[in-house]
Amino acid sequence: MKYEADVIIELKSGMLDPEGTTIKRALEHLGYFPESVKTSKKYTIALESNSMHEARENVEQMCEKLIANPIIHNYTITLREI
Amino acid sequence: MTVAIIQFGGSNCDQDVLHVLQDVVGLDARLVWYKEDDLSGFEGVVIPGGFSYGDYLRAGAIAARTPIMESVKRLAAEGKPVLGICNGFQILTESGLLAGALTTNMYPKFKCQSTHLRVESTETPFTSSFRKGEVVRIPIAHREGNFYANEATLAQMEHDDLVVFRYVDAKGRVTDEANPNGSQENIAGIVSTTRNVLGMMPHPERASEDILGSKDGLKVFLSMADHITGSA
Numbered sequence: 001m002k003y004e005a006d007v008i009i010e011l012k013s014g015m016l017d018p019e020g021t022t023i024k025r026a027l028e029h030l031g032y033f034p035e036s037v038k039t040s041k042k043y044t045i046a047l048e049s050n051s052m053h054e055a056r057e058n059v060e061q062m063c064e065k066l067i068a069n070p071i072i073h074n075y076t077i078t079l080r081e082i
Numbered sequence: 083m084t085v086a087i088i089q090f091g092g093s094n095c096d097q098d099v100l101h102v103l104q105d106v107v108g109l110d111a112r113l114v115w116y117k118e119d120d121l122s123g124f125e126g127v128v129i130p131g132g133f134s135y136g137d138y139l140r141a142g143a144i145a146a147r148t149p150i151m152e153s154v155k156r157l158a159a160e161g162k163p164v165l166g167i168c169n170g171f172q173i174l175t176e177s178g179l180l181a182g183a184l185t186t187n188m189y190p191k192f193k194c195q196s197t198h199l200r201v202e203s204t205e206t207p208f209t210s211s212f213r214k215g216e217v218v219r220i221p222i223a224h225r226e227g228n229f230y231a232n233e234a235t236l237a238q239m240e241h242d243d244l245v246v247f248r249y250v251d252a253k254g255r256v257t258d259e260a261n262p263n264g265s266q267e268n269i270a271g272i273v274s275t276t277r278n279v280l281g282m283m284p285h286p287e288r289a290s291e292d293i294l295g296s297k298d299g300l301k302v303f304l305s306m307a308d309h310i311t312g313s314a
Contacts, residue, residue, distance in 0.1 A: 018190040
């Protein structure tokens, strides 16, 4: 079966997010005053797998081994059958 | 007694390091394309600066997972000196050979400038020619040089004397103003617990001859050469 995973990579809480801070400042120049702006990256991964469970395990391994850096990142996986 | 200088697609300081090692220091060195994954016979490794894999994903992330890095790990495990400069430092943290991570500069801009560094430890194969506490001038050129490690790791690194260079002002004081990228505790370079793997964001090869305005960086390569020729 075919699956598609949305992987969101975020900085762990408490870490500096210089890009988010800069965007927040730019928004303030435009008259918007958000409480915070955080950046994240999204990767969409299509894969073939025998089950939802297997697909999730596979994507988790991809995150641990390459897509995220566990020292600085948290990741979330949203999986769907396609 | 040859040093391997690893070239990835996007490395751009490889020729400079080769020039300094061969022509200035007089050590035998050879450029090694990353697809040659056998490093047996080399007495040391330099991973030069640049933008391997275009900094895709994260700076150094993809290069860190290439097969040649397994050979670098084997060499490091044998106790041979491994030096990562700038992108090389990023590759070493991403590969797990060094602690922590290098994240986007606090002011998220590419910074290319001269910096003052304080030599915090001379107990490494790369800093034995310095004096402890010596203030030197070596330039940086990066956008992802903001060193991060969690508190427990930082405390352990401090305890084990693993911080080798810190950004300081001209008088050797650790200040926020002297910190060009927001690195925790002004950290500019660290070694592994085994002390034979050094990563540093500043470029010693760009400060190794008088014509470049500073030759303070040369001592990094001279120390490395002393270590290699003395231990072989």
